[in-house]
Amino acid sequence: MSDPIKPVVVGSQAAGGGPTDDLVDGLNEPQREAVTYRGPALLIVAGAGSGKTSVLTRRIASLLRSREAWPSQILAITFTNKAAGEMRERVRGLIGDTAQGMWISTFHSACVRILRREAEQFGFTKNFTIYDSGDSRALIKRLVKEHEADAFGLTPASVQGRISKLKNELADAESYARTANLSDPAERIFVELFADYQRALQRANAFDFDDLIGQTVYLFRAFPHVADVYRRRFRHILVDEYQDTNHAQYALIHELTRPPGAEGAEHGGGMMIFDAPTGDAASLTVVGDSDQSIYAFRGADIRNITEFERDYPGAKVVLLEQNYRSTQTILSAANAVIGNNFDRKDKKLWTDRGAGDPIIGYTGYSQHDEAQFVADEVEALRRRDIPYGEMAVFYRTNSQSRALEEILIRAAVPYKIMGGTKFYDRAEIKDALAYVIAVANPADELSVRRILNRPRRGIGDVTETSIARYAADEGISFRDALANPSALGVGPKIQQAIAQLDAVLAEASAIMLPPSGEVAPPTAVTEGLNVLLNKSGYLDALRRSKDPQDEARVENLDELVAVTREFARNNPEGTVLDFLTEVALVSDADDLDDASGVVSLMTMHTAKGLEFDAVFVTGVEEDLIPHRISAGEPGGPQEERRLFYVALTRARKKLHLSLAMTRAQFGEVTAAMPSRFLQEIPHDLIDWRQSPGDVNSRGGTQSRALNARRPGGGYGGSGGSRYGDDLVPLPRREKPAGDIAKFANRIPAKVRDNGELELAPGDRIRHDDFGEGRIDMVTGEGAKRVAHVRFDTAGPKKLLIKIAPIAKL
DNA sequence: CCCTATCGATTTTTT
DNA sequence: ATCGATAGGG
Numbered sequence: 001m002s003d004p005i006k007p008v009v010v011g012s013q014a015a016g017g018g019p020t021d022d023l024v025d026g027l028n029e030p031q032r033e034a035v036t037y038r039g040p041a042l043l044i045v046a047g048a049g050s051g052k053t054s055v056l057t058r059r060i061a062s063l064l065r066s067r068e069a070w071p072s073q074i075l076a077i078t079f080t081n082k083a084a085g086e087m088r089e090r091v092r093g094l095i096g097d098t099a100q101g102m103w104i105s106t107f108h109s110a111c112v113r114i115l116r117r118e119a120e121q122f123g124f125t126k127n128f129t130i131y132d133s134g135d136s137r138a139l140i141k142r143l144v145k146e147h148e149a150d151a152f153g154l155t156p157a158s159v160q161g162r163i164s165k166l167k168n169e170l171a172d173a174e175s176y177a178r179t180a181n182l183s184d185p186a187e188r189i190f191v192e193l194f195a196d197y198q199r200a201l202q203r204a205n206a207f208d209f210d211d212l213i214g215q216t217v218y219l220f221r222a223f224p225h226v227a228d229v230y231r232r233r234f235r236h237i238l239v240d241e242y243q244d245t246n247h248a249q250y251a252l253i254h255e256l257t258r259p260p261g262a263e264g265a266e267h268g269g270g271m272m273i274f275d276a277p278t279g280d281a282a283s284l285t286v287v288g289d290s291d292q293s294i295y296a297f298r299g300a301d302i303r304n305i306t307e308f309e310r311d312y313p314g315a316k317v318v319l320l321e322q323n324y325r326s327t328q329t330i331l332s333a334a335n336a337v338i339g340n341n342f343d344r345k346d347k348k349l350w351t352d353r354g355a356g357d358p359i360i361g362y363t364g365y366s367q368h369d370e371a372q373f374v375a376d377e378v379e380a381l382r383r384r385d386i387p388y389g390e391m392a393v394f395y396r397t398n399s400q401s402r403a404l405e406e407i408l409i410r411a412a413v414p415y416k417i418m419g420g421t422k423f424y425d426r427a428e429i430k431d432a433l434a435y436v437i438a439v440a441n442p443a444d445e446l447s448v449r450r451i452l453n454r455p456r457r458g459i460g461d462v463t464e465t466s467i468a469r470y471a472a473d474e475g476i477s478f479r480d481a482l483a484n485p486s487a488l489g490v491g492p493k494i495q496q497a498i499a500q501l502d503a504v505l506a507e508a509s510a511i512m513l514p515p516s517g518e519v520a521p522p523t524a525v526t527e528g529l530n531v532l533l534n535k536s537g538y539l540d541a542l543r544r545s546k547d548p549q550d551e552a553r554v555e556n557l558d559e560l561v562a563v564t565r566e567f568a569r570n571n572p573e574g575t576v577l578d579f580l581t582e583v584a585l586v587s588d589a590d591d592l593d594d595a596s597g598v599v600s601l602m603t604m605h606t607a608k609g610l611e612f613d614a615v616f617v618t619g620v621e622e623d624l625i626p627h628r629i630s631a632g633e634p635g636g637p638q639e640e641r642r643l644f645y646v647a648l649t650r651a652r653k654k655l656h657l658s659l660a661m662t663r664a665q666f667g668e669v670t671a672a673m674p675s676r677f678l679q680e681i682p683h684d685l686i687d688w689r690q691s692p693g694d695v696n697s698r699g700g701t702q703s704r705a706l707n708a709r710r711p712g713g714g715y716g717g718s719g720g721s722r723y724g725d726d727l728v729p730l731p732r733r734e735k736p737a738g739d740i741a742k743f744a745n746r747i748p749a750k751v752r753d754n755g756e757l758e759l760a761p762g763d764r765i766r767h768d769d770f771g772e773g774r775i776d777m778v779t780g781e782g783a784k785r786v787a788h789v790r791f792d793t794a795g796p797k798k799l800l801i802k803i804a805p806i807a808k809l
Numbered sequence: 810c811c812c813t814a815t816c817g818a819t820t821t822t823t824t
Numbered sequence: 825a826t827c828g829a830t831a832g833g834g
Binding site: 295298665666 | 810811816819820823824
């Protein structure tokens with residue numbers, strides 16, 4: 001078939017024995033087609049683990065190698081920066097350094113790049129900054145307060161959410177006002193807030209996350225000649241994770257894939273169309289899997305992919321259904337679960353790798369017990385030569401990571417949390433960056449206000465307001481008002497403090513923003529940051545503080561300085577704005593850098609696109625997955641099912657599903673029920689170490705993890721450890737023969753649920769373990785109802801009524 | 810203007 | 825349980 005020795009390639013045809021041969025080696029037929037098909041539009045429906053990244057990189061490589069495209073004509077959009085980096089590396093691995101000059105980036109990064117070039121077209125300058133959600137929440141919070149909008153039930157969070165949603169739909173305050181019911185005062189206020197917010201952003205020379213996309217679309221629509229530049233430039237556009245694009249992103253792609261020049265010609269503009277091929281629209285390749293659409297909550301529209309063929313008539317569709325990642329057992333479970341979503345195109349993943357091991361299930365008494373199972377199992381797998389770096393623990397909500405962390409620390413399991421409280425969300429880091437922004441983009445009032453009294457300078461609300469008023473009166477910026485403290489009408493001490501701050505900012509400015517034309521040295525960002533942190537007194541204040549946490553804050557700032565050095569090393573030409581951009585756009589999944597060699601903990605959302613030898617999906621309970629809030633939302637439970645599906649399909653060899661019978665939240669213990677999704681998995685695929693039925697029949701609500709645990713011991717069986725301390729705990733718990741019929745995997749249906757049981761003080765009850773007793777009182781409500789019982793022999797106990805093995809006498 | 814104590818809400822997922 | 829916001833005293 002293919003020559004072992006690659007001949008020197010002369011022709012440039014992709015088809016028939018061309019230079020693409022080695023790029024399709026080892027691919028199956030649909031994959032091969034996805035790499036070699038040429039046409040205006042291609043949809044690759046790529047099931048989980050079907051090798052889509054490989055296909056995408058080879059497709060790019062083949063375009064380049066056959067000279068169908070120059071690197072600069074390629075725009076590839078990925079979901080995270082990390083994925084972009086990997087794709088770039090893999091393309092380089094295939095065809096070498098000729099891959100330089102491609103745009104491989106996220107939607108957001110690509111838009112920043114475009115906006116920096118074109119910002120001047122519409123009222124921004126190219127040193128605009130980017131507001132993350134925390135920044136925009138702070139701004140919205142101030143506006144809500146100013147408008148006293150809380151009186152109308154508008155909270156900062158709800159306003160932010162609605163604005164974001166509208167922006168994803170490419171609506172602005174004006175267009176929204178046209179459709180809104182303005183006789184409702186709350187609606188009127190909201191429209192005002194929206195408009196004010198947008199004005200504030202513009203004045204601050206800043207974009208929020210949603211604007212990065214939306215304003216780029218606006219730019220393309222308002223200035224067709226600008227759009228044409230990019231339409232001519234990008235001849236091949238590839239979009240990964242297309243099922244998670246929202247309307248704005250969809251529109252952006254649409255703008256880019258129009259034929260260039262069309263509009264200019266219509267308007268009679270003297271377009272210069274002498275490059276013949278540039279009259280055509282760019283070719284578009286999208287890759288996605290509607291079963292993995294998990295971002296509808298932030299505006300992702302599954303129809304973008306389901307209706308692709310309608311949007312791009314004549315589009316070629318390729319289906320990748322063979323899975324190269326997981327065992328058949330894992331796939332069967334995943335297929336069974338996703339099959340319960342009714343509105344999907346049926347698609348069944350298959351593999352030829354064999355059944356593999358059964359899925360392991362475990363039911364803990366508490367989330368700590370569950371975490372202990374994870375820790376023990378991780379250690380057991382480690383002893384069987386699965387590296388820590390090949391294991392991952394998933395959960396639905398970030399708050400679930402706490403218990404896991406506690407136990408993993410205790411068990412000395414090295415781990416890393418992806419996302420969660422992120423480095424760049426820490427207060428001290430945001431402060432430091434606000435200093436930098438105050439220098440790089442002085443129009444950004446929010447940042448200047450933020451650093452005004454950090455460290456404490458004696459500048460409070462009163463002074464801040466007078467600065468703002470002075471700035472407004474003089475028609476100058478908030479930042480510039482700081483240069484003239486004596487005019488503010490504040491005390492001499494405070495004037496002094498303001499003057500000092502102004503001087504520090506000016507000094508850093510001289511370092512980081514050299515006069516136009518000159519290029520700042522690579523060290524500029526590091527130096528400037530150091531000046532800001534030291535001369536502002538910020539570091540001194542932390543070092544002097546007696547709060548033990550402040551020591552860690554100093555270390556974090558040291559790390560930020562290290563980040564600037566690293567940045568300078570990677571981007572010798574990088575400006576302070578490049579630095580800020582990079583920092584603003586890092587995502588949860590991006591800081592995987594040093595995650596090698598440790599177990600990864602993350603939400604199921606963050607897990608998208610990753611894969612591990614061994615996966616633990618925890619908290620498989622009703623109200624968690626599917627999450628209780630999603631239950632009421634249209635399409636909610638279905639999206640939750642997809643999320644669960646994504647989680648399952650991350651596993652290559654070992655899949656563990658665990659849950660807890662009780663879970664503490666808000667400090668209170670509540671009873672949990674197994675997730676409905678568990679029942680959707682064929683029962684013979686799961687090998688329960690401890691099934692919900694087991695736990696229930698044994699009764700009790702106490703956590704075994706923290707009490708009856710011994711180092712090296714196993715999970716909390718009712719009798720404690722039943723093997724020696726240093727034994728490998730894996731092949732434990734032989735099922736007694738007769739047990740299988742009783743317990744084997746027929747779990748969730750028959751879990752005890754005393755939810756309806758009415759108990760009153762004085763009632764006599766019988767408990768499976770504690771015997772008979774009398775009710776003292778009942779507290780709590782619903783799933784949290786607790787019976788305070790005085791047992792005849794066992795003494796006083798508190799029991800969760802919903803799950804305790806009790807009966808009224 | 811700063812510090813501290815109390816109260817309240819908070820936990821869905823994120824570029 | 826923990827974080828943040830608010831209010832009242834120093």
